[in-house]
Amino acid sequence: MNIKPEVNAARLLASVADFAAIGATPAGGVNRQALGVEDRIARRLLAERALARGFTVFQDEIANLFIRREGKDASLPPLLIGSHLDSQPTGGRFDGALGTLSAFEVLEALADAGTETDRAVEVVAFTNEEGSRYSPGCMGSMAFSGAGKLADWQTTHATDGPVLADELAATLAALPEAAVRPIGHAISAFVELHIEQGPILERENVPIGVVTAVQGTKWLEIVFSGEAAHAGTTPLEFRKDPMSAAAMVIASLQSAIMPADPQARLTIGRIAAEPGSINVIPSSVTFTVDIRHPDAETLAAMERHVRQECETASRHWHCDVAINRRVDMAPAQFASSITETIADTCAALDLKSRPMVSGAFHDALFVSRVAPTAMIFVPCRNGISHNEAEFVSDAHMISGARVLLGVVGSLLLAG
């Protein structure tokens, strides 16, 4: 009766392979975008496996999918584990799916061992974490945590056309077995396993990342405006060159920000000049700045630094500058009670681990606003993600699931 629950490695790996077939692309990835046909097939498959094990299946108004294994006391808030099932258009088979299926494996392991728990354990697949087909991302977890409202997104059009309200209705209707429940029910905690999507764990040969925080993120769009003029006939003193201003800012920021602070991230991903003619000094240059830091004060200081550099360059090169903040996502610290539990579990399993900050935002970022939350990272090859070449080794998948199971056990014991 008191069998210790164990991860069934073969079952987990087969499960990952099964779901990788849903929306499979020729290059070995998946195209299983939110609220589309493939998303519905994946939900159905998971729901059927859940029902076959005697678990119950729920969905809320934004189609967050929950699989529940009852505990002794139904009045206690359940422990939540899981991730998302939707993917990028040319996504990998592990991003989201590994965390959701590892969580389901935990449920099956508890059921195999006949483990009685005080509180229920629920697996979640949050709706539209990726934000590729419908923007913004993390829709399901935002609605769950009250950080966003479904009503604001109902009329959004998919990149391929259909209105969200229609696709959502179809998704909910496709799973009549899933009883509808009110959105945002109380939970005791949330633990999300996810691939790192970065290179650190692999390069350091560490199988588990204990995620202690998620970086805050700001996205800025910067436009320098000068005066288009002839490249051959215009001397320096008559130029109002926004390209020179933009290059000065970018070069200065790249040499200052990240070298000074290993936790800071600064990226210029997009740039364009108008009119964009080889022999015309541009009239304007537009570029984007993505800055991140786990500390809110430091992130704010980074934004001020960017703005100061823009002011300096604008004066130096006689241009105007306009800065538009497009995204402003506060950092979040995860619950130390849970991160310590993760670290202890790794030690007990003789698995190396290291604390780290998540550079990407996840559903856990939003759920952390309503319950103690943390994440477990596993390595992915070359840190590649959002890419059909995304890859996690069998060994790392198994380790990750074992840690998740151990953490769940400890949290349930703790009450």
Added chain:
Amino acid sequence: MNIKPEVNAARLLASVADFAAIGATPAGGVNRQALGVEDRIARRLLAERALARGFTVFQDEIANLFIRREGKDASLPPLLIGSHLDSQPTGGRFDGALGTLSAFEVLEALADAGTETDRAVEVVAFTNEEGSRYSPGCMGSMAFSGAGKLADWQTTHATDGPVLADELAATLAALPEAAVRPIGHAISAFVELHIEQGPILERENVPIGVVTAVQGTKWLEIVFSGEAAHAGTTPLEFRKDPMSAAAMVIASLQSAIMPADPQARLTIGRIAAEPGSINVIPSSVTFTVDIRHPDAETLAAMERHVRQECETASRHWHCDVAINRRVDMAPAQFASSITETIADTCAALDLKSRPMVSGAFHDALFVSRVAPTAMIFVPCRNGISHNEAEFVSDAHMISGARVLLGVVGSLLLAG
């Protein structure tokens, strides 16, 4: 019988206005692109006015249009003056047309005064100087001077579709009054009047620029290649960021090249990043470099400087770099005999003048390879050209034509 020839100011200004109506745009400019319908209308108008004055009209195989006023000795190579009649898609009414019509005014002034000349004087409108509809520009003057071959361009497609051979045939056929002559006939000299297309004459309040040279020009296309990666999860030490490399090069060149040498020009007019996503470190950044200098050695050194900076940035930011030279046009010194004549003429007419280097390339650049050549610049408002707002004052148009007439007189006297 020895009336001194004089420019008829009203006739010149009316002529400029008449031609500005051919291909006129709503914004006050012209769209009279090479070898198109409007180009043919302008050629016809000029040919008819020529024939009405008793001049003869010729065209060569690339439709360079010549208007000839006979001298006493038809065996002497004619003195050539003129420019081009074709325009940019949203061009100004003065770029090329002013030089061609000022030259025609000179012919009419000589005819009005009954001036007998030893050698003939010819006005030319070179074909396709702009290079916007058919690339490259300066086609007519390149073919005239042997710097290029019509055979190489016959199959070129226009930006709007038609093959050059067809449009050229139609243009030649539209002017049966123009006898066809062999291309590249001998001339004694070439003098081209043109708008400055830069801001110097206007800002210095000088009505005439004595153009002593044309800058050499090189166009480079530079591609830095790195590795696309997640903006949030990738620490600095794992980055291969081509944006940082590009910005380093551009910022360094902009602070070094032009400040050190007032004759140098360096412009980055076009830039783009792939994939161009706000939260992805780019896999590649491509940008163009336009460098110019009147001294060939210095221009070569500038190119070496650009390449060295690219090598440095490539090593510093762990990227590859590829540099492709797209255009390589040698500088040209104009004939001092002619530039001195221009300066003397200005003094005699009590007009301020200043020597200067042309930052743009012109038909004169190529003709200077086969005959003594120089250019006369007149100011244009704010230096604006290749723009419907291009503007030259009546006074400056009249001064320019008077100088051209005076120069022609001096050159004819000199033999």
